[in-house]
Amino acid sequence: MRVPYLIVLADSRAPDVVIAGGGIAAAATAIRLRALGLRVGLLVRPTAPVHGVEAIPRRALDLFDVLGEPDVATEAAAVDVDGPAHVWHGAAGRVPAPFVHVDRLALAAVLLSRAVMRGATVERVRRLPRPEDIPGNPVGVVDATGRAAAWSRPVVGRGGPVAWLFRAPPEDDMAGRVVRADDWWAYRLGHTAATWLGVVPASGPLTPAMFDTAAERLGLSPASLVAQGRRPAGVQRAAEVVSGRRIAVGDAALAHDPIAGQGIRFALGSAIAAATTLVTWAGDPTRRDIATRYYRDLVAAEDRRHLATLGRLAEADPPEPGRVPAIVKIGATVVEVPLSVDGHVALGPALRLPDGTVTRWAGTFDLLHLARITTEPTPRLLVVAQLLALGLDPPAARALVGWAVGNGVVVDAGPAPALAAGVVCELDDRCGSSTHKERFAGSGVVGAPDGKRRSGAGSPSGRQSGFLH
Ligand SMILES: Cc1cc2nc3c(=O)[nH]c(=O)nc-3n(C[C@H](O)[C@H](O)[C@H](O)COP(=O)(O)OP(=O)(O)OC[C@H]3O[C@@H](n4cnc5c(N)ncnc54)[C@H](O)[C@@H]3O)c2cc1C
DSSP: OOOSOOOOOTTOSOOSEEEEOOSHHHHHHHHHHHHTTOOEEEEEOOOOOOOOEEEEEGGGGHHHHHTTOTTHHHHTTOEEEOOOEEEETTEEEEOSSOEEEEEHHHHHHHHHHHHHHTTOEEEEOSSOOOGGGOTTOOSEEEEOOGGGOTTSOSEESOSOOEEEEEEEOOOSOOOOEEEEOSSEEEEEEEOSSOEEEEEEESSSOOOHHHHHHHHHHTTOOGGGOEEEEEEEOSOEEESOSEETTEEEOGGGTEEOOGGGOOHHHHHHHHHHHHHHHHHHHHHOGGGHHHHHHHHHHHHHHHHHHHHHHHHHHHSSSOOOOOOOOSEEEEOSEEEEEEEEETTEEEEEEEEEOTTSOEEOEETTEEHHHHHHHTSSOEEHHHHHHHHHHTTOOHHHHHHHHHHHHHTTSEEEOSSOOOOOHHHHHHHSTTSOHHHHHHHHTTSOOOOOOOOOOEEOSSOTTOSOOOTTO
16 A cells, blocks of 8 residues: 655654644644544645634633643733623623633644644645555554535535634734624633624625624724635534544534634543544453443533524524522432543543533532532532632632523522521622631531542533533
């Protein structure tokens, strides 16, 4: 068989894993695989990619810590901004979470240079080989070619809306803004280098009227904007995210609608999870099926969550926030599933939520602690207090309980019993955490999380916080 290219490695041995692509998902997979001890070769095709500033929820930057590269966003000139302001179905609001804005190609370039520094090799190819033609019998091949999904056809949902991108001079106000009309939506994202506008018609081409209205509603002069290109913006997913030794990551596995603001987080999270899967394939063939299931479940859970988010955004009248129950109990069931523990996949307990999603970790917080705290009906404020005793700060503890209620991890367990006034005072928003720790430290709650980075089936970065959720 004639092999049309050759991967040359510093130590001249064939790579354990060959990755197609040179974007964020490809580079992150390479970095994680190198950290876990595998040899990696990347196949990169020269292209003329479209630049663009993108928004990342600040807490998703934790994933750079997992990669051992905490400063990449800074090196890529990311800027800190408030959450985006939005006018959606006529209602105005602002996402109450900090974000960073970064040029996605600058971020990819920094990550790729870090992958090379860690020993990954990069070969430029005019055409990708077929996975089955790759020499050296690698443990796995990774499709990180974005929406091209060059090794992961067929894909479901190809086509759909297209984003038209424009650039204007930088402005002091860099926070994101999102607006919606009947037949388009648009966003503005600022950076020290430029202000970016994206307009996404629901279907068909961008009309001059849409462009002018979008620019004006986002506070930009149409005359200041220069066209930069177009990018597909519909939801797309690989029909098979894992097939044989081929595994898809980032947009090649599941390309999000940009309104969700989750693409980069998923590119990083899926890269880390795919590396875990590949390392398990390489190190323990008896766990191959578990590892494969872990990755498939993870992408399927992300897909379900993403579609649910888009469904909520499509509703003309977003549902009122639900009543926050005073007494809660566990609403999820404990099941045994493949989990990522310190870079390998193993079976372990996790929570199955009422919508079928299986998850174990919210960021670095082990949700089994929450399950134990709420085995019996428990006042919500007491749950918050017990989370404080586990080391969470008050905003994080309240946010975790709010998320757990919103996602059915815990459910309403009935009317509130009368609590002594002093207890309520101590547990409400005005109280400091030290009182809680003193009061509840000896309450028999399980010990604090061990701080090791883990990800279960479900979201590898824990909670989501996109443009509008
Ligand atoms: C308009 C728009 C706005 C967005 N805004 C946001 C946002 O604000 N926040 C956010 O988190 N996400 C956003 N996203 C999503 C985000 O850009 C993607 O999810 C992310 O870039 C995916 O990274 P990736 O590495 O998987 O794919 P890509 O970045 O597409 O990288 C794919 C790589 O594969 C290479 N490649 C392609 N074909 C081949 C081939 N045949 N052979 C070899 N190499 C190949 C490409 O050159 C590239 O290097 C947005 C997307 C769009 C379309």
